[in-house]
Amino acid sequence: MRKINWGIIGLGNIAHEFSKAFAQINNAKLLAISSKDENKLKKFRQQFNVESKFSFKNYQDLINCDEVDIVYIALPNSFHKHWILKAIKNNKNILVEKPATVSLSEAREIKEYLEKTNIFFSEAFMYRYHPQIQSVIDIIKDNKIGNLLSMKTSFGVNILTKKKLFIFNKKKKINPKSRLFNKDLGGGCILDLGCYPSSFSLLIGSLKNKLISNSFEISNILTEKGETGVDINSSAEILFQDGFKSKVHASFKDDLGKKSIIYGEKGTIFLNNSWLGGDIIVSSKDKPEQKLHFKTNKSIYGYQIEKISNNLIQGLNKINFPIMSLDETLLNMKIVDDWLNYG
Numbered sequence: 524m525r526k527i528n529w530g531i532i533g534l535g536n537i538a539h540e541f542s543k544a545f546a547q548i549n550n551a552k553l554l555a556i557s558s559k560d561e562n563k564l565k566k567f568r569q570q571f572n573v574e575s576k577f578s579f580k581n582y583q584d585l586i587n588c589d590e591v592d593i594v595y596i597a598l599p600n601s602f603h604k605h606w607i608l609k610a611i612k613n614n615k616n617i618l619v620e621k622p623a624t625v626s627l628s629e630a631r632e633i634k635e636y637l638e639k640t641n642i643f644f645s646e647a648f649m650y651r652y653h654p655q656i657q658s659v660i661d662i663i664k665d666n667k668i669g670n671l672l673s674m675k676t677s678f679g680v681n682i683l684t685k686k687k688l689f690i691f692n693k694k695k696k697i698n699p700k701s702r703l704f705n706k707d708l709g710g711g712c713i714l715d716l717g718c719y720p721s722s723f724s725l726l727i728g729s730l731k732n733k734l735i736s737n738s739f740e741i742s743n744i745l746t747e748k749g750e751t752g753v754d755i756n757s758s759a760e761i762l763f764q765d766g767f768k769s770k771v772h773a774s775f776k777d778d779l780g781k782k783s784i785i786y787g788e789k790g791t792i793f794l795n796n797s798w799l800g801g802d803i804i805v806s807s808k809d810k811p812e813q814k815l816h817f818k819t820n821k822s823i824y825g826y827q828i829e830k831i832s833n834n835l836i837q838g839l840n841k842i843n844f845p846i847m848s849l850d851e852t853l854l855n856m857k858i859v860d861d862w863l864n865y866g
Contacts, residue, residue, distance in 0.1 A: 527832035528658075530555035532582045532606060533598035534563040537620060541595065542571050544824035547803025551832040557585040582606060586613045586813040588852035589798055592835060594641065596620060599702040606630045607644075607723040615644040616824050616835060622859060623852050625709040630856040634849055643840040645647045645831065646847045646855075648722050653800040653815050656726075656845055659785070662805055663730050668787030671731045676720040676797060677772040679712075679779025683755065697750060700739035703775065713746075713863050717773030719798055721781075721858040724761050724769035726845055727785055732765045734854060739763045741861045747776070759862050771862075799823055 526830030529551055537562045555577035558564050568578045579585045586594060586609055593616035596606050604624050609631075610617050612613050623646040624630045637644050650656060662668065682703070684694050702708040703715060728734055741759050749755035758772040772779055783797040800823055803815040821829070834842055841848070847855075 524549060525836055526550055526552045527835050528554035528590055528592045529832075530553055530557065530585045530588060530594045530829070531595060531604075532557045532578075532585060532596050533620075534558040534560070534567050535597060538595070538597040539567075540700055540822075541597070542567070544822045545571070547821040547825040548565075548829045548832070550836060551828050555585050555591050556577065557582050557799045558738070565715055567741070571612055575790045580723075580726055581750060583609065586610055586615055593618060593831070595647070600714055601623050603708060603709075604633060607633055608636060611640060611642060614640070614642065614794075616648050616840075618645050618831060620647045621645070621722075622709075622714050622856065624856060625634075625714060627853065627856045627860040630853050634853060637849060639731060640842050641829070643835060644853045646843060647765055648719070648826070648847045649823045649827045650723075650798045650800070651726070651845050651847055653823050654819065654826075655800050655803055655815075656793065658815060659727075659794070659805060660730065660845060662792055662803075663785070663787070665788065665819055667805060668785070668792060668807060669789030670787060671727065671767055672786045672788060673768045673770070674724065674783060674785040675770045675772075676723050676783035677774075677779040678716040678719045678781055678798065679756075679772065679774030679777045680716070681778045682775050683749070701795055704749065706751065706753050710751070711863070712773040712775045713754050713757050713859060715773075717757060717862060718773060718855060718859055720762065720769075720771035720773065721796060721862070722847065722851070722855045723783060724771060725851060725854055725858070728761075728763050728767050728769065729844075731767050732763070734782070735761070738855055741856070741858055741865070744862060749775070754863070755864065761858060 553849040556567050556573050557579040564578050594610050596619040691852045704710050746757040747753050756774040756776040757815040761769045781796045781798045783794040785792040794802040
């Protein structure tokens with residue numbers, strides 16, 4: 524069986540979790556890695572059996588490597604656009620960590636370049652590949668909860684305090700150079716976490732009506748800034764023209780979890796873990812509560828790598844819904860832009 528050769532630029536925590544998934548699938552191989560940190564290169568090379576000749580200190584060298592079929596860009600947000608354009612120039616297929624860019628204008632610029640090519644491009648919202656998302660779509664399309672009314676979706680992890688002596692919280696020391704708290708690196712909870720609830724809102728909203736750039740507006744924004752000037756807690760409401768609305772919340776301050784609830788005229792769908800996969804509870808007025816559990820044999824990143832690699836083997840440069848399309852990336856960045864700029 525043919526295997527797609529992957530290269531990774533940026534070897535942080537997300538790249539590490541992503542890389543572990545290659546052991547679970549048989550149509551892809553982690554061939555090349557690149558980092559400016561020699562210690563990370565050495566550890567990755569040893570852990571994932573990457574040959575020395577495919578271990579690069581320079582990102583461009585990996586992009587230039589003919590053996591690499593697709594590059595996964597896992598750098599801080601502010602570097603995404605630069606290296607996406609470099610990859611496009613070298614005719615490399617691209618998976619970029621979310622958010623694909625830090626602004627709508629950057630996303631539009633990338634789209635202009637991509638439209639002139641046959642390059643595969645996708646934003647790495649891995650949750651879209653998990654079987655639970657297709658199940659949610661099927662439940663809604665089968666009219667099991669009736670006409671869609673609204674939803675609530677959140678992503679929040681307390682990274683600002685730690686428990687001390689069981690009941691007291693102690694404030695953690697913030698590193699202003701960290702990608703999460705550095706504005707110049709695209710930090711803040713909206714870009715880092717809020718793009719998940721906003722993208723999920725688009726997915727569910729699209730099941731009711733076709734979405735275009737002017738078919739929704741964002742309002743009721745409440746944002747708290749941290750000591751480095753980035754947003755650390757923020758909520759908003761997305762109102763779609765057809766009346767569907769979604770309340771979104773992202774936080775570095777509160778443990779909001781990864782829950783979502785979708786309301787229909789006849790019932791609800793509850794997701795315990797929207798982003799990594801978990802149980803779904805379907806409640807309706809005329810049927811007993813139903814709990815759906817998904818037994819999987821691979822991680823969520825495994826589903827993602829396998830699906831993309833299969834597409835590339837077939838010579839396809841686009842993946843069908845519900846995977847994030849380029850147009851949807853632009854729609855999501857419009858929401859995130861408004862959320863950031865008016866928050």
